[in-house]
Amino acid sequence: MNLRIPGPTPLPPSVLEAMSRPIINHRGPEFAAMLREVTARLREVFRTENDVLILTSSGTGGLEAATANLVSPGDKVLAASAGLFGDRLAAIAESFGAKVTKLDFPWGRAVDATALRRRLEVERDFKLVLVVHNETSTGVANDLAAIAEAVRSLGDDRPLLLVDAVSSLGAIELRTDEWGCDAVVTGSQKALMAPPGLALVSLSERAWRAAEKARAPRFYWDFRKAREYAQKGQTPFTPAIAALYGLREALRLMSEEGLDNIIARHRRIGRYTREGIKALGLRLFADEAHASDTVTAVRVPEGMDADGLLAKLREEHGVVLGGGQGPLRGKIFRIGHMGYVSEEDIEGVLEALRKVLKG
Amino acid sequence: MNLRIPGPTPLPPSVLEAMSRPIINHRGPEFAAMLREVTARLREVFRTENDVLILTSSGTGGLEAATANLVSPGDKVLAASAGLFGDRLAAIAESFGAKVTKLDFPWGRAVDATALRRRLEVERDFKLVLVVHNETSTGVANDLAAIAEAVRSLGDDRPLLLVDAVSSLGAIELRTDEWGCDAVVTGSQKALMAPPGLALVSLSERAWRAAEKARAPRFYWDFRKAREYAQKGQTPFTPAIAALYGLREALRLMSEEGLDNIIARHRRIGRYTREGIKALGLRLFADEAHASDTVTAVRVPEGMDADGLLAKLREEHGVVLGGGQGPLRGKIFRIGHMGYVSEEDIEGVLEALRKVLKG
Structure with missing residues (x-):
C-alpha cells in the first residue's frame, strides 16, 4: 500500500x-x-x-x-x-x-x-x-x-x-x-x-x-x-x-538527514506534487501562493464521485489518499506528502490517478 | 530482563x-x-x-x-x-x-x-x-x-x-x-x-x-x-x-487461553508469589484476606535500603521490581504478576531475592 x-x-x-x-x-x-x-x-x-x-x-x-x-x-x-x-x-x-x-x-x-x-x-x-x-x-x-x-x-x-x-x-x-x-x-x-x-x-x-x-x-x-x-x-x-x-x-x-535538508525535500516534493496534479488537468484547491508542502488538496472533477475515485485508487492501485472533511467532503481529495516520502512515492500516486481518471 | x-x-x-x-x-x-x-x-x-x-x-x-x-x-x-x-x-x-x-x-x-x-x-x-x-x-x-x-x-x-x-x-x-x-x-x-x-x-x-x-x-x-x-x-x-x-x-x-483460565492462572500465581515471599522470611504488606492476584507488596526488612535492593536485583539478576509510592516509598517493594506471566517468571524473582537477601 x-x-x-x-x-x-x-x-x-x-x-x-x-x-x-x-x-x-x-x-x-x-x-x-x-x-x-x-x-x-x-x-x-x-x-x-x-x-x-x-x-x-x-x-x-x-x-x-x-x-x-x-x-x-x-x-x-x-x-x-x-x-x-x-x-x-x-x-x-x-x-x-x-x-x-x-x-x-x-x-x-x-x-x-x-x-x-x-x-x-x-x-x-x-x-x-x-x-x-x-x-x-x-x-x-x-x-x-x-x-x-x-x-x-x-x-x-x-x-x-x-x-x-x-x-x-x-x-x-x-x-x-x-x-x-x-x-x-x-x-x-x-x-x-x-x-x-x-x-x-x-x-x-x-x-x-x-x-x-x-x-x-x-x-x-x-x-x-x-x-x-x-x-x-x-x-x-x-x-x-x-x-x-x-x-x-x-x-x-x-x-542524519538534517532539518534543513528535510525542509528542502518537502518543498521540492510539494512543488512536484502540485505540478503533477496540474499536468493531469486537475485543479488545486488551495491558493498556490500559500500551498502547503505537506498536504495537497485537489478539487474533484465536476461530475465525479469522490468516494468512488478514492476506492478505485485503493483497490486497483494500492494508493490510499484522504477525502475532504466537513463541508469539503466529496469536493476535494487530499494527498499527504510528509515524513517518510520521496518523489517516487508521489510519482506512484500521480500514475495511479492518471490511470483512474482515464479509465 | x-x-x-x-x-x-x-x-x-x-x-x-x-x-x-x-x-x-x-x-x-x-x-x-x-x-x-x-x-x-x-x-x-x-x-x-x-x-x-x-x-x-x-x-x-x-x-x-x-x-x-x-x-x-x-x-x-x-x-x-x-x-x-x-x-x-x-x-x-x-x-x-x-x-x-x-x-x-x-x-x-x-x-x-x-x-x-x-x-x-x-x-x-x-x-x-x-x-x-x-x-x-x-x-x-x-x-x-x-x-x-x-x-x-x-x-x-x-x-x-x-x-x-x-x-x-x-x-x-x-x-x-x-x-x-x-x-x-x-x-x-x-x-x-x-x-x-x-x-x-x-x-x-x-x-x-x-x-x-x-x-x-x-x-x-x-x-x-x-x-x-x-x-x-x-x-x-x-x-x-x-x-x-x-x-x-x-x-x-x-x-485462546479463555478468561476463566486466565483468572485461575493469576489466582495460582498470586498465591505462589505470596507463599514464596513468606518462605524467604519476608513479610507481606497487604491484609492477606484481600491480597491482590496481580501485585504483591512486600515490606522492606528493617534496616535495609529499598533503592539499593531494587538496584541490586536489576543489575545483578536482571529482575526489575517496583518500589513503594508516596508514603510507602522505601518501606515496601512491589512485584507485578499479571498478564504474560508464569510460575517460572516468579520463581526467577524469588530466586534473585533469595540471593540478594543472603548476599
Whole structure:
C-alpha cells in the first residue's frame, strides 16, 4: 500500500523495527536515558531552548492539554481559522470556557496576518491567539512568521500564541524561539515519521507563567506535573513506550538527514506534487501562493464521485489518499506528502490517478 | 530482563511482532475491521454488553475522561480509598470541580463495603462513587462485587459507580454488567498484555445518560463523539494504531487461553508469589484476606535500603521490581504478576531475592 493520507504516515523500516523492542520500566534508568535523548532531539526539531513535553495522546489531545493549561474560564481568545482544524482549535478553547472570537478566512486561503494584527491592536485584552500553522483540511500553509510577528508587535503585554503544528513541524520551517511561539503542539504520526500516540508540546517562559495561574480543570493534562517528572527522566503517567521507541529512531534518522535538508525535500516534493496534479488537468484547491508542502488538496472533477475515485485508487492501485472533511467532503481529495516520502512515492500516486481518471 | 513491575508488563512475542505492521489509514475499511474485532473481544473481557470505548492515553487519561463525562462542577462524589490510586481518583474528580468526600481506609487494608453502604444510606445525594478495584500501590484487591452490591442496594436513584480496573481487568474477576458497574476503566499495558498507550472504558446506559448532561469541559475526552465515531468503525482522533495492533493480538491470545483460565492462572500465581515471599522470611504488606492476584507488596526488612535492593536485583539478576509510592516509598517493594506471566517468571524473582537477601 502507498499510504498518502495527511497522516498517519508510513514509517521507515527501522522505525517499525524499533517498536518491537521489549517493554521497559518507565521509572527506570533506561527509560530516563531515552526520554532525555528524545527531548533533546525534539528541541532541535522545534528549534527551541524551551521545555518540550511528551504526552500520550493524539495531536488533538496535545491541543486540549495546551488549552487547559493556558486559559481560565472567561478568558478572551482570538482564533484565526481558515479550515476544519482552525475551527477545531476554537471549539476546544470554547469547551474550556474561554470567550472565543473567531477571525475567519475563506477555506483554501491563508490566514491574513495583517487582519489579525489590526484586530489585536484595537482589542487589546485577548489572552491567547490560536492559529494552525498548516491547515491539513485545505492544504494551506499559513505564514506563521508573519502571524507571530503580528502578535509580537504588541509588546510585553501581548497575548500568548498557541500554534497547532501537527502537520507542519519537522517538514515546514517553524522557528519556535526566533518567532516567539509560546506553545507549539505536534503529533508523532505526521512529519516526524513515528507511530501515532504521542503529542509533543513546547512551552515558552511566558506560557509557563500562564500555566501556573490557569484555572481550567486538568489532571492528566497538567503541564506542571509533566515538567516535574521530566526533570527526573519520567512522565507522570505510563507513556506509550513502543511509540517512544519509534519516535527515538525516527528522530535519529531526521538528525542524519538534517532539518534543513528535510525542509528542502518537502518543498521540492510539494512543488512536484502540485505540478503533477496540474499536468493531469486537475485543479488545486488551495491558493498556490500559500500551498502547503505537506498536504495537497485537489478539487474533484465536476461530475465525479469522490468516494468512488478514492476506492478505485485503493483497490486497483494500492494508493490510499484522504477525502475532504466537513463541508469539503466529496469536493476535494487530499494527498499527504510528509515524513517518510520521496518523489517516487508521489510519482506512484500521480500514475495511479492518471490511470483512474482515464479509465 | 525479567520485568515484574506492576505495569507496564512484558509482551508476548507475537504481540511485539504485531506492532511492527505498517501503519494504515485510520479512516479506512481495514482499520474499521480491526476496531470492531478489538471492541467485540474487549466486551468479553469486560463481561459486558455495553459500549467499550478505546482512547489514546494512559489509564489515568481514561479515568480523567470518565470523570469529565460523568460529573458537573459541584456534584457530590464519594471516593473510597485505601491507597495512592484511590487518592488519585479522588484528586481527578476534585480537579473537575466535584465536591469530593473521601472515605479512607488504612493502606494495606481493603475498602469496607459495609461502611460504604452505611455512608451512602445516610447521605443520599451522591452522584458518583469512585473505587479502585485493585489498589496497585498496596497490593490489595477490593471486594468489588460487595462494593457494587452496596451501591446497587440504593435502588434506581443510586449514584453511578466508576471503577478503576487498571490493574485488575483481565486478571481478577470483574463482572461489569452482572455487578452493575456503570463505568469501568482499564489500560492496555497491564493484564491485557498490550503496549501502553490505550485506555479502555465501558459505559452503562445510566452512565450514558449522565454523559449527555455532564457539564465538565471536554473535547478530546468527549465520549459522545467517541461513540458516534465508533459506530462507523473509527475514533474521533488519530488512534495509537501500533498499540491497537498489539492489543488485537493480545486479545486473540487471551481468547485462546479463555478468561476463566486466565483468572485461575493469576489466582495460582498470586498465591505462589505470596507463599514464596513468606518462605524467604519476608513479610507481606497487604491484609492477606484481600491480597491482590496481580501485585504483591512486600515490606522492606528493617534496616535495609529499598533503592539499593531494587538496584541490586536489576543489575545483578536482571529482575526489575517496583518500589513503594508516596508514603510507602522505601518501606515496601512491589512485584507485578499479571498478564504474560508464569510460575517460572516468579520463581526467577524469588530466586534473585533469595540471593540478594543472603548476599
